[in-house]
Amino acid sequence: MTRAALLVCPTSGKGRAARLAGTVAARLRTAVDSLDLHVAGSAEGTADLARQAVDDGVDVLVVLGGDGGAHLGVQACAGTSTALAVVPAGTGNDLATALGTTSVDDVVRALHEGRTRPLDLGRLGDGTWFATVLCAGFDSAVNERANGMRWPAGPRRYDLAILAELATLRPEPLVVATENGRLELDALLVAVGNTGSYGGGIPVCPDADDADGLFDITVVAAAPRRTLLRMLPTLRTGRHVDHPAVRTLRAKSVTLSGPGWVGYADGERLHALPLEVSCRPAALTVVSAQVGA
Template sequence: MTHAALLVCPTSGKGKAARMAGTVAASLRDAVDRLDLHVGYSAGDTARLARKAVADGVDVLVVLGGDGGAHLGVQACAESGTALAVVPAGTGNDLAAVLGTATVADVVTALRSGSRTPFDLGLVSNGTWFATVLCAGFDSAVNERANAMRWPAGPRRYDLAILAELAALRSLPLVVETEHGVEELDATLVAVGNTPNYGGGIPICPDADPADGLFDVTVVTAVSRTALVRMLPTLRTGGHVEHVAVRTLRAKSVRLAGDNGWVGYADGERVEELPLTAECRPGALTVVSA
C-alpha cells in the first residue's frame, strides 16, 4: 500500500496551485492507496503541515507549488523515510525540472512504477537543507529583488532583476574554503550547486549532479559591469564557465566568508549572512522522479 500526502501551496504561481489542486488530487488518488490533503496558506503553515505528514508516516509527500514550497518539503523529508515528489505550479520550478516531473502525469507514472531515487542535499551551518543551489553576492541581491517583484512571471522576472542589480555592481572580498584549501579573492558572486539550475532555469553550475556526493562551485571574480553584461547571455547555456573571470571547483563542503555583507540564498530562499558553511550529504533525500 502507498500512503501519500498532497501538500498544496495555493498562492504559488499567483493562484495556479489552487486552481490545479482538485485535478491533481484526483490524478494522485488513482495512483496511491490513500491520499491525505493538506493546504498551507503561509510558509509557516506549509512547513508545519509538511512535518506533520512525515510524522504521520506517509510514504510520499507530494508538493503542489513552486520552489519555495518544495524547499519546505525538503526540510521535512530530509533524512526521513518519506519520499518527496513535486508537481510544479510556481515561478521557477527548478527542483521539479531536475526531477523530470513537469506535470502531475509524470508524478503519477513514477508512483505507479514504484520508482524511488536517492538525491544528495546540501546542509547549511544553520540547519537549513537545500536541494538545488546556494548563492551569495550578485546572485542573492538578484534573488531579493526578484522575490519582491510582482511582474513578470517566470524566468523573465530574474532577467529584469539582473539588469536592475547591475547598476549597483561591485566586487568584494570573498574567502572560499574547501577540503582542498583556501582561496581569497575579489568576487562578484558565488554559487554552490547541488543541481545545475537556479532562477528559473539558469545553469549556473552546469555540471552539478545530485547523485555524486559533491558540490559544483562557480565563482565569478572581479569583473566590470560591461564584462558582466557580455557574460549574461552565456548564463542561459552554461557557457559562462569558459569565461576568464569564472572559477569552478568541486568539493564535499564549502565555507564562504569575507568582509562583504553578503547574504546566502538557498533554493531561492533567504538563509543567513556570511560566513556560512554548506556540506553535501549524499542520498539525504529520497525523491520520486521521472
C-alpha cells in the first residue's frame, strides 16, 4: 500500500498552485492507495505540515509549488524513508526539472512505475539542506530582485532581473576554500551546484551530477561590464564555463567567505557569508521521471 500526502503551497506561481490543487489531487489518487491533502497559508505552516506528514510515516510527500515549497519538502524528507515528489507550479521549478517531473502526469507515471532514486543534497553548517544550487553575489542579487517583481511570470522574470542588476554590479573579495585548496579573488558571483540549474533553467553549473557525491562550483571573476554583457547569452547554454573569467571547481565540501556577500539556496535567502556546506550522498529519495533514473 502506498500512502501519500499532497502539500499545496497556495501562493506559488501567483496562485497557480491553489488553482491546480483539485486536479492534481485527483490525478495522484490514481497512482496511490491513499492521499492526504495539506494546505498552508505561510512558509512556516508549510514546513510544519511537511514535517507532520513525514512523522506520520507517509511513503511519498508530493509538493505542489515552486522551488521554495520544494525546499521545505527537502527539509522534512532528507534522511528519512519518505520519498519527495515535486509537481511544478512556481516561477523557477528547477528541482522539478532536475527530477524530470514537469507535470503531474510525469509524477503519476513515475509512481505507477515505482521510479524512485537517491539524490545527493547539500548540508549547511546550521543543518539546512539544499537540493539544487547555493549561490552568492550577482546571482543572489538577481534572486532577490526577481522575488520582489510582480511581472512577468516564469523564467523571463529572471532575465529582466539580470539586466537590472548589471547596472549596479561591482566585484567583491571572495574566498572559496575546499578540501583541495583555497581560491582568493575579486569575484562577481559564486554558485555551488548539486544540480546544474537555477533561476528557471539557467545552467550555471552545467556538468553537475546530483548523484556523484561532489559539488560543481562556478566562480565568475571580476570583469568589465561589456565583457559580462557578451557572456550573458552563453549562460542559457552553459558555455559560460569556457570564458577566461570563469573558474570551475569540484569538491565534497566548501566554505565561502567575503564581506558583502549574501547566500541563497534553492532560491531561498540564507544569510551573509561565511557559509560552510558539504555534499551528503544519497541523502534524499526522490520520485523521478528521468530516463535511466
